[in-house]
Amino acid sequence: MDAMPASVSIGLTTTEAPFIEDARSHGELYIRQPYELYSEENHEAWHKLYTRMMPRWEKYANEHFLKGISSLCLNADRVPKLDDVNRFLSPLTGFKAKAVSGYVPAFLFFDCLRNREFPTTITIRRSDKLDYLPEPDIFHDIAGHVPMHTDRAFADTLVRFGECAHTAAEMVSGIRDKDEQIRTLTSVIKAMARFFWFTIEFGLMRGRDGLKVYGSGLLSSYGEIQHCVESPEVQRYPIQLEWAINQSFEIDHYQPLLFIVDSFDHLFDLVGQLEQWMKAGKLNNVAPGEPGVDEADLRSFLDAAK
Numbered sequence: 001m002d003a004m005p006a007s008v009s010i011g012l013t014t015t016e017a018p019f020i021e022d023a024r025s026h027g028e029l030y031i032r033q034p035y036e037l038y039s040e041e042n043h044e045a046w047h048k049l050y051t052r053m054m055p056r057w058e059k060y061a062n063e064h065f066l067k068g069i070s071s072l073c074l075n076a077d078r079v080p081k082l083d084d085v086n087r088f089l090s091p092l093t094g095f096k097a098k099a100v101s102g103y104v105p106a107f108l109f110f111d112c113l114r115n116r117e118f119p120t121t122i123t124i125r126r127s128d129k130l131d132y133l134p135e136p137d138i139f140h141d142i143a144g145h146v147p148m149h150t151d152r153a154f155a156d157t158l159v160r161f162g163e164c165a166h167t168a169a170e171m172v173s174g175i176r177d178k179d180e181q182i183r184t185l186t187s188v189i190k191a192m193a194r195f196f197w198f199t200i201e202f203g204l205m206r207g208r209d210g211l212k213v214y215g216s217g218l219l220s221s222y223g224e225i226q227h228c229v230e231s232p233e234v235q236r237y238p239i240q241l242e243w244a245i246n247q248s249f250e251i252d253h254y255q256p257l258l259f260i261v262d263s264f265d266h267l268f269d270l271v272g273q274l275e276q277w278m279k280a281g282k283l284n285n286v287a288p289g290e291p292g293v294d295e296a297d298l299r300s301f302l303d304a305a306k
């Protein structure tokens, strides 16, 4: 019997994609998007995710996201091609979605942002398990993050955040004692990761017509986009940098605590403040707790510091 064509049988399903396993086993982080491998089930998953989300975006997403998603001309029926997305995105802010095989160590991730590249997962969750998965997928990355990258003020904020990673690498390169260097770097990365989490991933913004969502973790979650705005169980506070960098978080349930910014200019200024605090040593002893900083994250900063 003839083998089934690749486009029918293999697929690029999260945690089940041989193409990704293969790239990882060869240490390839930056990859191409083998579009022909998406199965009909993959396209079906995209279609279901996208169409059920549309009315919730209309209701809860901030205006910059809504403008962004229409300017990307995404097709509700098919998994997007990164080249097509970039054709609409790049002329607006210079940003590009760049396909990756999996987790990108912290410094490399932030450095991509500085270069206006967004590391983008190309696999998609199973069509019968749309709700929660711990890994990012192309729906989270392209429908949750990338529309925000069409906005100039937001895009500039990401670049500024990428620059902070360089400031951090430079700062720790001056610490002679190895143990002290690792301890300090762990704290600084933790502070940066928390800031990123409470803004870029889970941020809320005050708008003309009430509280709106701009964080990509919320924008790509059918349940949480509503819960985060409407549930009386969620604590929502104006962002304070000292709080955000010392606040731990857990990733496997709806967030009980969210921070609100006034605008993307406000967010941009906060990143500047984060960098000032970093230079002043105020990120060197943040509160312990999540997120963990692993060996690959530390190594990525130390390699950059050389």
Ligand SMILES: [Fe+2]
Pocket (backbone or CB within 6 Å): 136, 140, 145, 201, 216, 217
């Ligand atoms: Fe994300």
